[in-house]
Amino acid sequence: MYQKITNITPGLPHVCTINFKSIVARQTTGYGYAIEKGTPLSIPVFTIGASNLKSFCDNNNGLWTQLPGPIGTIETNGSETQSFAVTIPADATAIYICIGTKGAVAKLEVNTVSFQKNQN
Numbered sequence: 001m002y003q004k005i006t007n008i009t010p011g012l013p014h015v016c017t018i019n020f021k022s023i024v025a026r027q028t029t030g031y032g033y034a035i036e037k038g039t040p041l042s043i044p045v046f047t048i049g050a051s052n053l054k055s056f057c058d059n060n061n062g063l064w065t066q067l068p069g070p071i072g073t074i075e076t077n078g079s080e081t082q083s084f085a086v087t088i089p090a091d092a093t094a095i096y097i098c099i100g101t102k103g104a105v106a107k108l109e110v111n112t113v114s115f116q117k118n119q120n
Contacts, residue, residue, distance in 0.1 A: 002043065002053070002098040004036075005115055010090045013118040016097055017083040024107035025067045029100070032057035032064035033086055036094035043096075050100035057098055061089065064098075085118060 008014070018031055028050040034041060034057045041060055044052035054064040065084065088095065097115060101108040 001100065001110075002096050003113065004094050004096050006094045008088050008092060008095055009117065010088045010092050013085055013087045014095075014115060015083055015085050015118045016113065016115045017081060018099060018113050019111040020080045020082070021109040021111045022107055023067065023080055023101075023109075025101065026106040027051075027102040028054050028064075028066055029102065029106060029108065030054065030064055030066040031082060031084070031097075031099045032062055033084070033098065034060035034062035034096040035089060035092050036096065037061065037089065037091045038093055041094075041096065050102040053098045053100040056096075060096075061092075062096075 016033065023029070030050060032053065044056045057064040065082070086095070097113060099108070099110060099113070
């Protein structure tokens, strides 16, 4: 899944926090972001799940973070939170927050996602 955010302030640091309701991670399960600079990005076809999102983030001025192996053996029951910081480039017009999984026995449910200016 992904969310495009256009109400951004270029040049300032932001933080994204994701609270997972439940995760059974497999293969490339993770989260990341892609940066749009002018021309709207083409969203990938989600036929192979997180692999497509990983490539989308990596190829569009972003970053993909794969969740570590130990998470793959448990369900979090809302206790797993991941955060990342990003400084929006001066020429950015949007950021895409992406979360995805891949694998037949994978499970990924999200409680909340927040994206805001870093106050630190």
